[in-house]
Amino acid sequence: MLVLGLSACALEPEQLGGIRQDLQRHAEALPQNVLSRPLNVDDAIALAVAHNLDSRVKLLEEVLAQGKADLSIFALLPQMAAKGGVAHRGPEKATRSRDLTTGSTGNYSTSDSQTTRTYDLTATWNLVDFGIAMLRADQEEDRVALAVEKRRRALHLLVQDVQAAYWKAVVNEYAEKKYNALELKLMRSVADAENAERSRVGDPMQMLAHQRAIVDTMRQIAEMQRQTATARADLAGLMGVESVASFQLAELEDGAELKVDAATDDVESLQQVALDNRPELRGEEAQFRIDVQDIYTELLKTLPGIGPFIGRHYDSNAYLKNNAWADAGVQVAWNLVDVLSAPKRIEQAKNVAEITRARRLALGMAVVTQVRVADIQYHQALKEYRLTEQMAAIDRRITSLAQKSRNAGSGSAMEEMKAEASAMLSTLRRFILYSDVQAARARLNAAMGVEPHRPAEVANDVAQAPR
Numbered sequence: 001m002l003v004l005g006l007s008a009c010a011l012e013p014e015q016l017g018g019i020r021q022d023l024q025r026h027a028e029a030l031p032q033n034v035l036s037r038p039l040n041v042d043d044a045i046a047l048a049v050a051h052n053l054d055s056r057v058k059l060l061e062e063v064l065a066q067g068k069a070d071l072s073i074f075a076l077l078p079q080m081a082a083k084g085g086v087a088h089r090g091p092e093k094a095t096r097s098r099d100l101t102t103g104s105t106g107n108y109s110t111s112d113s114q115t116t117r118t119y120d121l122t123a124t125w126n127l128v129d130f131g132i133a134m135l136r137a138d139q140e141e142d143r144v145a146l147a148v149e150k151r152r153r154a155l156h157l158l159v160q161d162v163q164a165a166y167w168k169a170v171v172n173e174y175a176e177k178k179y180n181a182l183e184l185k186l187m188r189s190v191a192d193a194e195n196a197e198r199s200r201v202g203d204p205m206q207m208l209a210h211q212r213a214i215v216d217t218m219r220q221i222a223e224m225q226r227q228t229a230t231a232r233a234d235l236a237g238l239m240g241v242e243s244v245a246s247f248q249l250a251e252l253e254d255g256a257e258l259k260v261d262a263a264t265d266d267v268e269s270l271q272q273v274a275l276d277n278r279p280e281l282r283g284e285e286a287q288f289r290i291d292v293q294d295i296y297t298e299l300l301k302t303l304p305g306i307g308p309f310i311g312r313h314y315d316s317n318a319y320l321k322n323n324a325w326a327d328a329g330v331q332v333a334w335n336l337v338d339v340l341s342a343p344k345r346i347e348q349a350k351n352v353a354e355i356t357r358a359r360r361l362a363l364g365m366a367v368v369t370q371v372r373v374a375d376i377q378y379h380q381a382l383k384e385y386r387l388t389e390q391m392a393a394i395d396r397r398i399t400s401l402a403q404k405s406r407n408a409g410s411g412s413a414m415e416e417m418k419a420e421a422s423a424m425l426s427t428l429r430r431f432i433l434y435s436d437v438q439a440a441r442a443r444l445n446a447a448m449g450v451e452p453h454r455p456a457e458v459a460n461d462v463a464q465a466p467r
Contacts, residue, residue, distance in 0.1 A: 035241070038250045041166050041438075044239060045452060048162045051240035055158055058151040065147040069140035075133035078125035088115045113318045122311035124331070129307070131300050135293045142286040142293075149279035149286065152449075156279070159452040160442040162238050166249070167435030168231035174252040175225050175428050182424055183218070189417040190214050210414050217421040224428055228435075258434050261441055263379050267372055270448055274371045275364060277449030284360035291353035298349050302342040304334035367447070374444040381440040385433040392430040395423040 034043055049055065094108040190211050197207040236244045264270065275281065310328040317323065402419040406412065445452070 035247045038248045039166075040250050041163060044166045044235060045159055045162050047239040047241070048158055049155065049452075052158055052238060053240055055151075055154060058147075058154045062144070062147040062151050065140070065144045069137070069144050072133070072137040072140040075136060076130060078123045081120070081122045081124075083120040084118065086115070086117050090114060111317075111319045113316065115316075117314075117316040119314040120311060121313075122309060124307060124309040126305045126307035126331075126333075128300055128303050128305045132297055135297050135300070139290045139293050142289045145286040146283050146290075149283035152451075153279035153283075155452065156446040156449065158238065160439075160446045162235065163442040164435070164439035165231050165235040165238060167431075167438045168228040169235050170249050170252055171428070171431040171435050172225060172228035172231055173249060174431060175221065175228070177251075178424060178428070179221055179225070182420070185417065186214050186218055186421055189414065193414065210418065213418055214421055217425050220425055221428060224432055227432070252431060260382060260385065260434070260437050263375075263382050267375050270375060270444070271368050271371045273450070274367050274448040278367050278447075279449060280363055281360065281367065284356060284363060288353060288356045288360065291349065291356050295346060295349040295353060298342065298345045301335075301338050301345075304332055306330065306332050370447040371444070374440070374447040378437070378440040378444050381433065381437045385430070385437045388426065388430045388433045392423070392426040395419070395426040399423040 034047065037043075039047075089112070092110050092114050093112045094110050096106050096108045098105045193207045193211045193214075197204050197211075232244050232249075236242070236247070239247075241247055308328070308330050310326070312324075312326050314324045399416075399419045399422075402416040406416045
């Protein structure tokens with residue numbers, strides 16, 4: 001008992017520490033060589049895949065399912081039972097017998113030693129249990145596949161969220177940097193127009209129109225900033241980074257060439273890719289196989305349990321002629337209650353399988369719809385982005401002409417400021433719509449179940465971090 005108690009203490013799981021200390025250890029395990037450089041979208045995805053805490057939970061669930069599958073193999077082996085013991089009796093076991101013919105009784109006698117030692121080693125193998133164990137082992141393998149598909153789906157959604165959050169965070173940083181440099185000039189321009197209006201210098205209606213245009217531009221820029229204000233915090237959580245100040249993002253330039261994937265008009269091929277790759281559909285296939293195996297399990301339970309046994313025994317009783325012996329045979333056991341309840345149990349298992357089949361069909365229709373909707377959203381986002389990109393280029397040319405006109409003495413400061421504000425607004429809107437395009441593309445990839453692409457060198461840098 002003392003040895004067992006000490007063993008139990010040795011195997012006691014480690015107590016949970018403070019959540020703050022756990023988060024600190026997690027932060028120390030992040031790859032500092034990656035966080036020390038400006039992150040591009042591939043870096044952000046690699047960090048999220050490797051260090052996102054929700055994703056790590058899915059990985060551990062997959063490992064747990066694989067461990068259960070490995071353990072299920074032992075159920076296929078015969079049961080081995082080893083027993084041994086020492087017994088002492090005092091006083092001795094003394095018995096006498098009565099003659100049924102004469103009715104007389106004899107003297108007391110004994111056939112048992114006062115101290116005996118017994119040892120038994122018996123192997124039994126129930127064929128019905130063996131068949132059920134085989135089915136259970138197949139089910140555990142399917143549960144591993146189910147856990148893998150759940151992790152794949154979580155990974156697809158994670159990459160989708162990372163791409164959307166990354167580009168919004170980059171746009172927010174660009175807006176803050178550019179707008180902070182422009183805001184003072186815009187406010188000064190509004191104040192100059194107000195002073196001109198009060199002093200009746202120039203057309204008052206023109207002064208008011210200028211004020212309204214500048215303030216409306218500032219309002220639209222502030223609204224865009226509000227749309228992306230929380231993106232950096234969202235990105236930090238997705239990457240498993242506790243502090244938003246512990247990483248930098250790659251900067252955007254005004255005339256930066258942004259790459260977008262071309263849209264396809266063959267939506268049928270996209271839907272076929274989704275039907276072949278979506279983790280939910282593969283998971284439902286694995287679940288259907290599990291449900292079918294349950295039907296076979298219920299059928300096997302109606303059969304009598306038949307199995308051989310073999311044993312080796314020893315008894316130190318001094319009155320036995322043979323202290324060691326072996327036996328073998330066949331055992332048959334049949335639970336009649338299982339036979340009576342079999343029709344109901346089999347019918348229930350069939351109903352569960354049919355529900356899974358129906359759920360898979362409904363999910364297939366939902367997948368087809370999701371791909372079609374995501375494809376439409378991507379087409380619309382791409383079209384709007386192209387138009388906004390064209391408008392931003394035009395506004396940049398207008399700003400350049402307004403500056404040249406003012407330098408030449410034929411233009412006004414108000415026209416130059418209005419053009420500069422419009423250019424800022426259209427450039428910011430261009431970047432916002434680019435983030436929408438990337439988010440729409442990520443939704444389309446997730447709807448199709450396409451595996452995210454991660455450059456090998458980025459993945460290697462992240463993988464080298466200590467765990």
